[in-house]
Amino acid sequence: xxxxxRYRIRALDRxxxxxxxxNQYNGLNASELSRIVRLPRPTVVRFLTTLTDCGYVARSDSxxxxxxxxxxxxxxxxxxxxxxxxxxxxxxxxxxxxxxxxPLAFLSLSGDRLVIEALxxxxxSMIERRESPGAEMPLLSSASGYLLIGLSDxxxxxxxxxxxxxxxxxxxxxxxxxxxxxxxxxxxxxxxQCMVLNIQxxxxxxxxxxxxxxxxxAVVIRIKSVKPGEDQKLxxxxxxxxxxxxxxxxxxxxxxxxxxxYARQQADQGLQVAPYQ
Amino acid sequence: xxxxxxxxxxxxxxxxINYGMVHGNGASLGEIAAAAGLSRGTxxxxxxxxxxxxxxxxxxxxxxxxTRRVRTLSHGYxxxxxxxVADPVVRDLGREIMWPLSVSEHVGGAVVVRLTTDKQSPLxxxxxxxxxxxxxxxxxxxxxxxxxxxxxxxxxxxxxxVGLGGDRAVAADMLGRSFAATGDLIRQRGYDHCTIPxxxxxALAVPVRNENDEVVAALAxxxxxxxxxxxxxxxxxxxxxxxxxxxxxxxxxxRKGRTQ
Numbered sequence: 001x002x003x004x005x006r007y008r009i010r011a012l013d014r015x016x017x018x019x020x021x022x023n024q025y026n027g028l029n030a031s032e033l034s035r036i037v038r039l040p041r042p043t044v045v046r047f048l049t050t051l052t053d054c055g056y057v058a059r060s061d062s063x064x065x066x067x068x069x070x071x072x073x074x075x076x077x078x079x080x081x082x083x084x085x086x087x088x089x090x091x092x093x094x095x096x097x098x099x100x101x102x103p104l105a106f107l108s109l110s111g112d113r114l115v116i117e118a119l120x121x122x123x124x125s126m127i128e129r130r131e132s133p134g135a136e137m138p139l140l141s142s143a144s145g146y147l148l149i150g151l152s153d154x155x156x157x158x159x160x161x162x163x164x165x166x167x168x169x170x171x172x173x174x175x176x177x178x179x180x181x182x183x184x185x186x187x188x189x190x191x192x193q194c195m196v197l198n199i200q201x202x203x204x205x206x207x208x209x210x211x212x213x214x215x216x217x218a219v220v221i222r223i224k225s226v227k228p229g230e231d232q233k234l235x236x237x238x239x240x241x242x243x244x245x246x247x248x249x250x251x252x253x254x255x256x257x258x259x260x261x262y263a264r265q266q267a268d269q270g271l272q273v274a275p276y277q
Numbered sequence: 278x279x280x281x282x283x284x285x286x287x288x289x290x291x292x293x294i295n296y297g298m299v300h301g302n303g304a305s306l307g308e309i310a311a312a313a314g315l316s317r318g319t320x321x322x323x324x325x326x327x328x329x330x331x332x333x334x335x336x337x338x339x340x341x342x343x344t345r346r347v348r349t350l351s352h353g354y355x356x357x358x359x360x361x362v363a364d365p366v367v368r369d370l371g372r373e374i375m376w377p378l379s380v381s382e383h384v385g386g387a388v389v390v391r392l393t394t395d396k397q398s399p400l401x402x403x404x405x406x407x408x409x410x411x412x413x414x415x416x417x418x419x420x421x422x423x424x425x426x427x428x429x430x431x432x433x434x435x436x437x438x439v440g441l442g443g444d445r446a447v448a449a450d451m452l453g454r455s456f457a458a459t460g461d462l463i464r465q466r467g468y469d470h471c472t473i474p475x476x477x478x479x480a481l482a483v484p485v486r487n488e489n490d491e492v493v494a495a496l497a498x499x500x501x502x503x504x505x506x507x508x509x510x511x512x513x514x515x516x517x518x519x520x521x522x523x524x525x526x527x528x529x530x531x532r533k534g535r536t537q
Contacts, residue, residue, distance in 0.1 A: 007325040012287035016330060016350065023353030027391075029408075050281045054288055060360035062380075062392040063407030068354050075291050076347040078298030101433035115345070122353070125383045126433070134348035136331075224385070227440055 014039065018047050019068065022057060024129050027065030079134075088255045089118045092248050093219070100221060100240065102126055106209070107137065107144040108217035109152075112163050114138070114145050117217060126224070138171045139164045140182060143197035143206035144218035150190030151208055151215045161186060175199055194238060205237050207245040211252045219245050283323075289313050290323045294333060294341050303340035358487070359391045359494065362528045367392060367496070370521045374514065376500045377401050380485065381418040382493065383426075386438045386445065387411060388419040391494070402501070403476055413438060414448035414456075417471040417482035418495035423456050424463035425484050425492035431456050468515055470507055477502050481510055483518045486526040488533040496522050 014037075021036050022028060030048060034041040048066055051057040055071045085106075093104045097120040105119035114137045121130035131137075139145035139160065149160045165172075165179055172182065189195040195206045195218075206220040221237055293312050297304030304312075310320040324341060327333040331346045363380050371378050371394035380392040390409040395401045413419035413434065423431055435456055438449045452459060463469045472479045482497035498514050505513075 005329070007322045008329055009283050009287060009322055009326045011281075011283045012323065012326050013330060015284040015287065016332065020349045023349060023351065025353070026355045027357075046281070047284070050284045054285050056288065058357070060357050062357075062360040062364045065407070067357055068351070070354060072351040072354055075288065075295060076343065076351040078295030078343045079345060079347050081345075098427070099429055101430050126385055126437070128384055130353055132349040132352035134345040134352070136346075224437060224440075233436075 015047055015051060018044070019051065019056065019072065020132070022066060022068050023072075023132055027060060027063055027067050029065050033066070081133075084252055084255050085118050088251050089248070092244075092251060093118055093120050094123065096240075096244050097123055100237070102221050102223045103130075105131065105144075105220045105222075106217055107142065107148070107220060109148050109160075112160060114142060114148065127222070138168045140168045140171045140177065141175075141199070142220065143195040143204035144220045146182075146185045146197065147189040147195040147206045147208060147218050148215065150186045150188075150195070151193070157186070157190075194242065196234065196238070203234070205234070205241055207238075207241040209245050209252070210249045211256070216249075216252065219248065286313065286315060286319065287323045287326065290315075290320065291327060291332065291343070291347070294327075294343055295347075297340075298342060303336060303342045305340050309341070358529060358532075362532065363392055363485070363494070363496075363525050366521050366524050366528070367394060368397065370517060371397055374498060374517060375400055376498050376514075377405070379405060379418070379497050379499070381411070381422070381495050381497065383413070383419075383422045383434075384410075386413060386434060386441055388413055388416060388422060388495070390418075400500070402478070412445050412448065414445065414452065415471060416473070416497075417469045417480040418497045420459065420463060420469045420471060421482045421484050421495040421497075422492065424460035424469070428457070431460060467519070468511070470510065472502055479507065479510065481514050481518065483515070483522050485522045486529070488526075488529040490526075496525075 018033065018037055021033065028036070030041055030045050033048070034044040037044065048057060052059065052066075056069060056075070057066050058069045059066050089106050093106060097104050101124070103119065103121045103124040103126065105121070106117045107114055108117055109115075116131055116133050116135050116137060118133055119131055121127065137145065139149060145164070149157055149164070152160060161183065165182060172178070185195070185197070193208060197204045197206070201224055203223045204220050205223070206218045208215045209217050209219060219241060221241060223237065290309055290313055293309050294304050297308065306317060306320055306324065309324070310317050313320065315323075324333060328335060331344060332350075333341050334344050336342055359380055367378050367380060375398060377398040377400065378394045379390050381388045381390045388411045390405055390411065391407055393405050393407060395404045395406070411419060413423055423434060426434065435449055435454055439446050439454055468481060468483045470479060470481045478499050479502045480497045480499045482495045484492040485494040485496050487493045496518055498518060500510060
């Protein structure tokens with residue numbers, strides 16, 4: 001606890017956490033919410049009442065669950081998304097999503113942090129819990145974390161590896177990853193230029209996006225259906241992703257060179273990627 | 278003890294910073310305190326909290342901006358069209374038909390019921406509540422939603438159900454792990470019916486479209502299998518169900534027109 005933490009208003013912290021969780025689901029009741037945020041149900045009910053009074057949350061008559069209202073946009077409309085994300089990356093992910101169905105995301109490193117820049121979770125009815133753009137992920141919890149560490153220059157790679165090993169022990173404990181295991185995965189990602197991570201019932205595949213000779217981020221697909229031994233299915237997703245990130249890199253380059261017009265045109269034409277064999 | 282006012286004040290400060298960014302270059306502590314009607318001390322504590330949680334950043338000139346993290350507070354805004362558009366239509370129809378009605382959506386490898394008239398129906402044997410999770414392949418609602426999905430989505434869902442194993446995978450195996458033929462049939466006739474032997478009930482379901490003409494939900498009626506034949510059920514329920522679905526589509530369309 002730092003010196004200034006006595007200034008922190010815990011109720012506001014918690015209210016923001018509850019709003020964030022409500023954004024991840026299409027409707028939650030007080031009991032479901034209380035399990036997720038690990039607060040007693042009466043406390044959660046009081047927060048929901050306050051947030052409802054403020055107009056940011058509403059309870060649906062039909063399923064008696066709480067959802068955020070359109071007013072939440074008043075809390076965020078000052079933030080302007082970077083143009084290449086809205087005009088290139090988002091349409092690209094949406095097009096690819098139509099074909100691959102499972103949710104896609106584009107993540108990048110911002111200093112030592114892994115940030116979700118864009119994603120298709122809202123379009124996908126394949127998953128229940130949706131992540132949000134702007135959210136940070138622990139480096140070791142996402143396939144893209146290992147890949148982006150692996151593809152950094154030697155000095156950055158060493159620093160990020162050390163930082164992650166020191167600060168993300170909870171993630172490692174949860175997934176049963178030892179220090180050696182983390183180092184191996186990073187090395188594997190560096191050599192393969194691709195990362196497959198199996199966590200619980202999910203398989204994630206990440207591929208790097210190169211722009212003008214630098215890795216600017218990674219595209220990740222999260223699949224729930226791949227079982228160990230289904231190498232053919234995994235190979236299909238890897239192939240499609242590898243082709244797609246090449247195309248995305250060229251589209252970003254084009255948008256940086258000629259403005260966003262060209263890239264939007266490309267995105268509007270739809271994305272042709274390798275058909276399922 | 279929850280301090281309710283500190284939540285309301287905190288969110289108001291966050292809203293004012295957004296306002297300041299759109300109408301100028303962020304907001305200073307003094308401006309925020311004046312606009313919110315709070316003391317500088319209180320405002321400082323709120324800004325400190327918002328900064329510590331990463332939603333707000335203090336710029337070099339001492340003003341406050343929101344960060345990209347604020348998107349986590351609004352990204353998941355769901356238009357509750359089932360609560361606002363579908364609910365009144367379905368309740369009206371429920372008074373006419375009497376048998377219980379439901380509206381369901383696809384999630385993962387299953388169908389989730391979002392709305393039912395079970396509470397108002399006198400003809401209910403087993404009450405189904407919103408949030409109830411049903412099989413995709415042995416329910417009329419699930420089969421309708423699958424039939425109107427793209428071929429890619431159909432295949433992905435089938436693969437997923439097979440991978441899950443258990444009873445639901447058995448149903449997938451019985452269909453030869455492909456829904457293409459069944460899906461064609463359902464789209465041709467515009468509905469599906471399916472008997473649930475355990476509860477001796479049969480359901481009849483039709484697709485519901487959103488403003489972009491995509492099938493996003495299934496509207497279904499359940500009746501005791503012994504009460505009538507399937508042909509009789511189609512004869513009496515199909516037309517009213519389709520009419521209600523059309524009404525929801527039109528309401529979705531006109532709502533979209535209003536918000537643009």
